[in-house]
Amino acid sequence: MGATTRREWIVERLLADGSVTIVEVVDAFDVSRMTVHRDLDELVAEGLARKVRGGATALPSTLYESDVRFRIAQSTEAKRALCAAAARWLEPGAAVLLDDATTTLPLLDHLVDVGPCTIVTNFREALGRLAQAGSTDVEIIALGGRYHPRADSYTGPMCAAQLKAIHADLYITSTTAVGDGAAWHPDADVAAVKRAMLDAATTSLLLLDRSKLGRRGLHRIADLGRFDAVIVEAGTPDDTVDRLDAAGVTVHLAPALKAEGERAG
Numbered sequence: 001m002g003a004t005t006r007r008e009w010i011v012e013r014l015l016a017d018g019s020v021t022i023v024e025v026v027d028a029f030d031v032s033r034m035t036v037h038r039d040l041d042e043l044v045a046e047g048l049a050r051k052v053r054g055g056a057t058a059l060p061s062t063l064y065e066s067d068v069r070f071r072i073a074q075s076t077e078a079k080r081a082l083c084a085a086a087a088r089w090l091e092p093g094a095a096v097l098l099d100d101a102t103t104t105l106p107l108l109d110h111l112v113d114v115g116p117c118t119i120v121t122n123f124r125e126a127l128g129r130l131a132q133a134g135s136t137d138v139e140i141i142a143l144g145g146r147y148h149p150r151a152d153s154y155t156g157p158m159c160a161a162q163l164k165a166i167h168a169d170l171y172i173t174s175t176t177a178v179g180d181g182a183a184w185h186p187d188a189d190v191a192a193v194k195r196a197m198l199d200a201a202t203t204s205l206l207l208l209d210r211s212k213l214g215r216r217g218l219h220r221i222a223d224l225g226r227f228d229a230v231i232v233e234a235g236t237p238d239d240t241v242d243r244l245d246a247a248g249v250t251v252h253l254a255p256a257l258k259a260e261g262e263r264a265g
Contacts, residue, residue: 006031007039011048014058015070021055046149065176065186068125068152071102077257078209078233083107085231085254086172086205090114094169097197098126100153100190103174103207105129111138120168122154122193141166148189155189163196171201177215178208181224181247184217191219198222206230207254213240224249 006029013020025036040056043049048067049056058070066074083106090096090107092115098104100123108129111117115137119130122143130140145159173194177184183206185191198204198221206227213236224230225248232241234256244251 003039003042006036007043010039010043010056014049014056015073018070019052019055019057024055065150065190067150068100068102072105072125075103075209075211078254079103079207080106081233081254081257082174082207082209082231083110084257085252086207087113089170089172089203089205089229090117091169092116094118095120095167097121097163097166097168097171097173097201099123099173099194099197100125100148100151100155101174101207103209104172107172108133111135120166122159124152124154145193146189148187151187151190153190153193155187155193157192159193160196163193163200166200168197168201169203171197171204172207173197173204174207174209175212175217175221177217178206178212178224179214179216183221183224183227184215185219185221186217188219191217191221194221198226203228208232210236210240223247 006025009028010020010025022033022036026033040049040051043056044051049058058066082103086107087110090110095118098119098121105126108126112135118139118141120141120143121127122145127140127142130138143154143159143162145154146156148155175183175185185194204227208230210233224244229250229252230244231252231254233254241251
């Protein structure tokens, strides 16, 4: 099997498990460790993996954000629950800012119940889903800038500058890490766009599954107090919620969604 097949296999393992070891690839394809290192170097160059001792991972770190394809597949039930809770803030006629946070993608399913609204986003995945839905009630405004392949979004000074000419009613977002009373992100351009969206909106919501809590990134987006509400998933430890309260944050718990076919009690 060729390099393309091996690398596709590695990516599938990263998407499914979050990590892969060199030994696993060697055993699966009967190739040398040096060959696997070259495969991993290619995937790192494409932004699909991060090399670690003994293998590679797709998991984020202080300096690294996972590829969008990995992020979309993670914590899907928590994201759906968080967006169902955030949908309470959606109102007819509202202008809503969405960035490249994959956590907010399930929110698009709630737009059919809102009525006329405007979505402003720099996220190509969101733009594609909105265009495919084809709702005449949703006006779409796309923000441009430098294309960021790993995030599948447009970022940088050009994107931030466009936001200075926009006023939105609502900004809904998530981020890689929350700790020490602040929201953090490993990428400077992404963090800058998030700050610009915060400045451009009257109300802002931060959606967090448990994997984001108690971590830090390289670039500080804003203190948690800048957000009007922080929505966390059900089951978030009480001491974590208490720390958010102590930081002056209005915290909302997103109830877990009932499984399909489950009747209300």
